[in-house]
Amino acid sequence: xxxxxxxxxxxxxxxxxVGFAQEDIRGPISNPSPGVLDGVYVQxxxxxxxxxxxxxxxxxxxxxxxxxxxxIDLREKFNHPLYYPLDxxxxxxxxxxxxxxxxxLWTVIRHHILTGDLTLYSPYHPxxxxxxxxxxxxxxxxxxxxxxNYYNDPKFRERLTEYLAKLGPESDIALTxxxxxxxxxxxxxxxxxxxxxxRDTFYYQSQDIIAYKLKEDWFFDKERSVLDVRIxxxxxxxxxxxxxxxxxxxxxxxxxxxxxxxxxxxNFFVQNRNNDAQRMSFDDLFWKRMFQSYIDKESNxxxxxxxxxxAGVDALLESERIKEKIFTFEHDLWSF
Numbered sequence: 001x002x003x004x005x006x007x008x009x010x011x012x013x014x015x016x017x018v019g020f021a022q023e024d025i026r027g028p029i030s031n032p033s034p035g036v037l038d039g040v041y042v043q044x045x046x047x048x049x050x051x052x053x054x055x056x057x058x059x060x061x062x063x064x065x066x067x068x069x070x071x072i073d074l075r076e077k078f079n080h081p082l083y084y085p086l087d088x089x090x091x092x093x094x095x096x097x098x099x100x101x102x103x104x105l106w107t108v109i110r111h112h113i114l115t116g117d118l119t120l121y122s123p124y125h126p127x128x129x130x131x132x133x134x135x136x137x138x139x140x141x142x143x144x145x146x147x148x149n150y151y152n153d154p155k156f157r158e159r160l161t162e163y164l165a166k167l168g169p170e171s172d173i174a175l176t177x178x179x180x181x182x183x184x185x186x187x188x189x190x191x192x193x194x195x196x197x198x199r200d201t202f203y204y205q206s207q208d209i210i211a212y213k214l215k216e217d218w219f220f221d222k223e224r225s226v227l228d229v230r231i232x233x234x235x236x237x238x239x240x241x242x243x244x245x246x247x248x249x250x251x252x253x254x255x256x257x258x259x260x261x262x263x264x265x266x267n268f269f270v271q272n273r274n275n276d277a278q279r280m281s282f283d284d285l286f287w288k289r290m291f292q293s294y295i296d297k298e299s300n301x302x303x304x305x306x307x308x309x310x311a312g313v314d315a316l317l318e319s320e321r322i323k324e325k326i327f328t329f330e331h332d333l334w335s336f
Contacts, residue, residue, distance in 0.1 A: 046281050049266045054230065054259075057221055065219035066326065069135075069297040069305075071237070072212045078292045081270045081285070086206040102269050105282060106209045106236060109256065110164065112264045116149035120163060121255040123235070135215045135233050135255050163254045165203040204238060204253070211237040213252060214293070218326055220333070227330040231258040231286060258286075295319040 074083040085099040087107045098107055112118045122139040124132045133139070141163070143149060143156040150157050186192055215233040220226070233255045240251035265282035272279050285291065294316060297305040310318045 043269075046269055046279065047267050049281060049283075051262050051266050051283065052287070055221075055224065055228075057219070057228075058223070061221050061223040062219045063222050064329065065217055067215070067217050067299040068295050068322065068326075070214050070216070070293040070295045072214065072291050072293045074209065074211055076292050081273075082212070082282075082291065083206065083209070084271070089203045089205055091202060102271060104206045105212070106204075106206045108264065108268050108282065109236065109261075110204075113160065113164070114150040116143065116147070117264055118256055118261060120160065121233075121257065122163065123252050123255060126159070134252065135213075135235065137233065137255060137257060141254075161201060165201045167201060208238050209236045210239060211250065213237055213296075214258075215255075220329075227326075227333070229289075234258050234261060295322045298322050 072079055072082065074080070082105045084104055085102060086104065087099070088097040089095070090097070103111070109118065113120050120141045121137045122141055123134050124139070126139055126141070141156075141159050143153045145153050145156075148156050150160055213235045214231055215235075216229055216231045218227065218229045221228055235252045235255045237250050237252055240248045242248055262283050265286070266284075268282050269279045270282055270285050280288070280290075296307065296315075296319070306315050306318050
């Protein structure tokens, strides 16, 4: 009972305001004040839920496997439980507005990256930006200090900002000194350089996340006689835009190792459209595969994505062909 009381966080009903300060909570739970229960019963199932471990799989028992990459488009209505409710960030005042009872998947991910519970993996070399490695989990962005996070490690905060925010345009108005003159500095080589104000930082919000990309393995385990699937990684995606705010392409922001994410996703509610008493966690949603998606790549000889040789409707048909191939493999196992 004492452990349960520790998990119930006393927060106000409606939208609440949280500054960019560290919060020690496992998830939003609506319980306005001591002695007040906002509902008929204490919602203790999801906040105290433990991760259901995967079945152990030996390499010798896997007789067939296929790696695929799929995209969950958040514009599809079926995927809206991952997208809503939206959060907002008041950049000048450093205030983050979030819902008290339910968070979107992006809010969950962002919060736990800031607190250091989730490890962010860069899709490119943090120094050699042209070396794109995508989903190989080669470049973890972690604090060099034990227990360091966004709030107490300035160097780590600066590295995270590269992935969680974008910089505004450079100002063409120089900073001025007390005499109203342009501020300058003298470089070691004697060159005089004008000082301009720092560029504005715009943090990505829920509405900026348009999709999630999953990296997963489908395999047949002869020990259990089942065709199973394991999600290996997940990456939020946004639009990459030019200087005129024109969309260029969809861009992976970073990758997260999904088995690590499960320990966070298990304690956050997902809205049930028909029954509030039967809510699931984000981990349940992915486990039950209650999302719509399309495949944009499968492991292949040329290591190419579908959009490199198909376009438009043909690309969607190719995605469906790959899905059908996996389904047919499973169906043929039990057809005599």
